[in-house]
Amino acid sequence: MTPAELAAVQAHLRRLLxxxxxxxxxxxxxxxxxxxxxxxxxxxxxxxxxEDGEVSYSVQIVVLAEDLSQLN
Incomplete structure (x- = not known):
């Protein structure tokens, strides 16, 4: 990704979330x-x-089982 794409995706994720x-x-x-x-x-x-002239960005989030136990 270009620096401009990184900045745009980061800004979008900040707004969205x-x-x-x-x-x-x-x-x-x-x-x-x-x-x-x-x-x-x-x-x-x-x-x-x-793909096919379309650009998209996918986010993969990692959740560790050990982090879930901190909620109890």
Whole structure:
């Protein structure tokens, strides 16, 4: 993703989810996934897909079982 795409997706996710602590991190390796953070915590990845002239972005969020136990 280009820096402009990263900024646009980050701004959209912040508005959509109502959280200004959401940030996207540029991958260090070429063609690696963009990392999604809330504050300092890694929560998932963002992938760009360009098919048939259409561009979309998918978000994959990781939820660890050990994090669920903190809710009890």
């Amino acid at each position: 109502g959280n200004d602590k959401i940030s996207l991190s540029t991958p260090k390796r070429k063609n690696a996934s963009v990392e999604l953070f809330v504050g300092d915590e890694f929560v998932g990845t963002v992938h760009r897909d360009a």
